[in-house]
Amino acid sequence: MKRNFSRKVAVIQFPGVNCEYETARAIRTVGLEAGLFRWNEDPAVLDDAVAIVLPGGFSYQDRIRAGVVAAKDRVMDKVSELAAAGMPVLGICNGAQVLVESGFVPGLQWESVELALAPNIMEDRSGYYCRWVYSRLEETGTAWTGSFSEGAVIPIPIAHAEGRFVTENEKVLKAMKENGQIVLRYCDSTGVVDGSFPANPNGSMDNIAAACNREGNVVAMMPHPERATWLRQVPENLPDEWGRRRRKGAGNIDLLEGEGPGRKFFASLLERLKQGGVL
Amino acid sequence: MYDSEVQGRAVLRPGEADAGVIAPIDGKSVGLAFSVDGNPFYGLIDPYQGGALAVCEAARNVASVGAVPSAITDCLNYGNPEIEEVFWEFKEGVRGVGDACRKIGLLTEEGYPIPVVSGNVSFYNQGKSGKAIPPSPIIACVGVLDDWSVSRSIGFKDEGDVLYLVGEPLDELGGGEYYRTVLGTFGGNVPKADFIRERRQIESVIEMHRLGWIKAAHDISSGGILTAIAEMAIGQDPSNGLGFVLDLAELAPTGLEPEKILFSETGAFIVELPAGMEREVLALCARNRVRLYRLGEINSFPRLEVIDGSERLAIWELEELRTAYDSGCRDIFGVPAGR
Amino acid sequence: MKAKLELWVGLKVIDLVTQTAWMTFTEKLNYEGILRGLRRYSYFGIEVEGEEFEGTVEEIDRAIQLDSAFTNQNKHFYRLLAAGTDALAGQDGRHGDDLSLSVLLASDSSSLSSRGTLAIERDYPAAGRGERNGRLFSFDCLIRPSLRDRELPYMERLNGRLDGAKVTDIVAGEVWRITVEGADIEEAANIVDGMVVTRSRREGLLMNPHYQRYEVIASKELS
Numbered sequence: 001m002k003r004n005f006s007r008k009v010a011v012i013q014f015p016g017v018n019c020e021y022e023t024a025r026a027i028r029t030v031g032l033e034a035g036l037f038r039w040n041e042d043p044a045v046l047d048d049a050v051a052i053v054l055p056g057g058f059s060y061q062d063r064i065r066a067g068v069v070a071a072k073d074r075v076m077d078k079v080s081e082l083a084a085a086g087m088p089v090l091g092i093c094n095g096a097q098v099l100v101e102s103g104f105v106p107g108l109q110w111e112s113v114e115l116a117l118a119p120n121i122m123e124d125r126s127g128y129y130c131r132w133v134y135s136r137l138e139e140t141g142t143a144w145t146g147s148f149s150e151g152a153v154i155p156i157p158i159a160h161a162e163g164r165f166v167t168e169n170e171k172v173l174k175a176m177k178e179n180g181q182i183v184l185r186y187c188d189s190t191g192v193v194d195g196s197f198p199a200n201p202n203g204s205m206d207n208i209a210a211a212c213n214r215e216g217n218v219v220a221m222m223p224h225p226e227r228a229t230w231l232r233q234v235p236e237n238l239p240d241e242w243g244r245r246r247r248k249g250a251g252n253i254d255l256l257e258g259e260g261p262g263r264k265f266f267a268s269l270l271e272r273l274k275q276g277g278v279l
Numbered sequence: 280m281y282d283s284e285v286q287g288r289a290v291l292r293p294g295e296a297d298a299g300v301i302a303p304i305d306g307k308s309v310g311l312a313f314s315v316d317g318n319p320f321y322g323l324i325d326p327y328q329g330g331a332l333a334v335c336e337a338a339r340n341v342a343s344v345g346a347v348p349s350a351i352t353d354c355l356n357y358g359n360p361e362i363e364e365v366f367w368e369f370k371e372g373v374r375g376v377g378d379a380c381r382k383i384g385l386l387t388e389e390g391y392p393i394p395v396v397s398g399n400v401s402f403y404n405q406g407k408s409g410k411a412i413p414p415s416p417i418i419a420c421v422g423v424l425d426d427w428s429v430s431r432s433i434g435f436k437d438e439g440d441v442l443y444l445v446g447e448p449l450d451e452l453g454g455g456e457y458y459r460t461v462l463g464t465f466g467g468n469v470p471k472a473d474f475i476r477e478r479r480q481i482e483s484v485i486e487m488h489r490l491g492w493i494k495a496a497h498d499i500s501s502g503g504i505l506t507a508i509a510e511m512a513i514g515q516d517p518s519n520g521l522g523f524v525l526d527l528a529e530l531a532p533t534g535l536e537p538e539k540i541l542f543s544e545t546g547a548f549i550v551e552l553p554a555g556m557e558r559e560v561l562a563l564c565a566r567n568r569v570r571l572y573r574l575g576e577i578n579s580f581p582r583l584e585v586i587d588g589s590e591r592l593a594i595w596e597l598e599e600l601r602t603a604y605d606s607g608c609r610d611i612f613g614v615p616a617g618r
Numbered sequence: 619m620k621a622k623l624e625l626w627v628g629l630k631v632i633d634l635v636t637q638t639a640w641m642t643f644t645e646k647l648n649y650e651g652i653l654r655g656l657r658r659y660s661y662f663g664i665e666v667e668g669e670e671f672e673g674t675v676e677e678i679d680r681a682i683q684l685d686s687a688f689t690n691q692n693k694h695f696y697r698l699l700a701a702g703t704d705a706l707a708g709q710d711g712r713h714g715d716d717l718s719l720s721v722l723l724a725s726d727s728s729s730l731s732s733r734g735t736l737a738i739e740r741d742y743p744a745a746g747r748g749e750r751n752g753r754l755f756s757f758d759c760l761i762r763p764s765l766r767d768r769e770l771p772y773m774e775r776l777n778g779r780l781d782g783a784k785v786t787d788i789v790a791g792e793v794w795r796i797t798v799e800g801a802d803i804e805e806a807a808n809i810v811d812g813m814v815v816t817r818s819r820r821e822g823l824l825m826n827p828h829y830q831r832y833e834v835i836a837s838k839e840l841s
Contacts, residue, residue, distance in 0.1 A: 022287030130281065224284070235432070238516065250429070253428045
């Protein structure tokens, strides 16, 4: 039986991803519908979807290089076609690695690999790094960030070993800046973009935490919005308004199940789809 | 480092509290708490106490976040059991684990032990010289919460809140952090697991959680009261800059010398409660037959100070403590090589 | 005394990464019938100073056996070679094909020293399956991080385990041995370059040029 993605956000389940369920739940918190698409289903069913999310995890066990094997998958032919036609696409963590290895982000020349998400460079440590960090919202014009205010400081967790945006081609970074393709930058808790560790947790060039294609419908982000969608997920000792809110919520499940700092990424999508008359 | 947030269920992550907490079921208040603990130095002195204290501490850890210790699994690490002494160590360790589980017992089912639902035994752990490792029972404990929203991080929360010690330091510092790292000796007087005391303290702290009193809780283990308070100061929102003055005069009734008060590892809890609850908390502890000491109020100076009446014994800036805490492994092991 | 050593490390068990690479090349990137063999090794090029040669090799050998960043005896086989070694020397000949092409091609084939053994291994899948039209060429492609400081920690690690000898430089990467069919070696080299460098979603797989580099450290025609 063919599955129906009509009015739904499709969350692509590659073998080895592990964030698909909570990502679908997070999407539902804003009133959107979400369904899982298994990588080897008939990609044609995605034509009906309203948006596509590539969740975090380890697609194909990160074999060869994170994201690269999934990027060559048949379903990505369809994602390429839909993304080029303007469908909102979000890649989170491993999903971002897939989008970069697919050449959709920055997509200056569509499908050409213009960036890498390289192994982290950190102070006094190496490899996998899982921690709450701060990011500053640089672009509200994308399909996934319209509900934020420009310059918003967003606490959000990262969890990766290869998240350092880097390019050999200076023109790519220049074009990304000129076109407004840098969506999130790592910063400190006050919003200051500081290139040194720990404010920049992985050595990413220009502190990039998320980037998009020229049109802004495809966003690749290393931080995990689905891990910051509910207030209870926020650490109690965050030195900001969210930390205070979390501490005030103690003992109150309704408050703690309320909005966390990352839910707006999904709310933005809903807003965009309504504006566009898709929903 | 590992992925402590995958599945999006985390309420408290490793390091935020004595136990990690998750909210496993959508729309339900039930929570699960997890802790893994063990201290090889107690077992080196007394293998029975090594096993018993590992269970006590694991149970205490989940109680710190308000969870009822509901099951344990063990990981028992010893040397070559063909050597009579080593087998004896193993036997004593198992006896300690068993006694602790029976005598602390399930709080929810009177007369039932805390079940040991699984475990593994690792023998023949020895160096080339043939010398066995210290008896090292490691205990993981699962706790169940009716309501995960009461679980709090160990960090200080607000100025004016009061710290209480639930329990009491005893003169039993053998195998402890102070003897080993400061005095460079082991001692022989290892803490004695007092299961009735542990149970009553655990019950009291869980009750305080259920009543919604607790704003932070941390158990006393390696490094004693002073280390526990330092960890609570380090764990706070760094922009709050809260501090504490520990006045040993408050603990004078213990009759112990200052360093014994500060570093005794006798099982207990430190809890942070809002101001003005002295009468209620005293009544609760009296009813449960648990010792209680009011340690003082959290202040707004970012430092930790130890005084004895009017005499200042020690003072640390919060930043100093945080740096020392964060760089411990790096200082010992150096910077890891990367792939 | 200074010496250059090469450490090649392979998996004793089936290499799933190589399998996945093979499937991606043949099923998704149109190299079916062109790709004839694929293998993968961890590679370390080690420059070392020591009192005398044999003892130095001995020390390095001991260090790489102890440190799982280099070898894990449970899952790896390895070969430690002195540059310029005739790798066939001292072997029973059975595994001659398993050895470094760069070593085989080295001009100086005087027997120096080699340690360890490359256990029996297989191409995935066996090379030469199906009809063959052209000639077969094999290339050893060394992929390394672009940043030198990603390699140097391995030097520190080794030096931490050495007493007399001292490692003065190290190259750490992965060698993919790619066997392809082609009309001549130039054509084959072009094919291999296209397989290694990821230029777009439809071209290349094994390295991302924005943070990695590669060089062909050996190539030869197979008979």
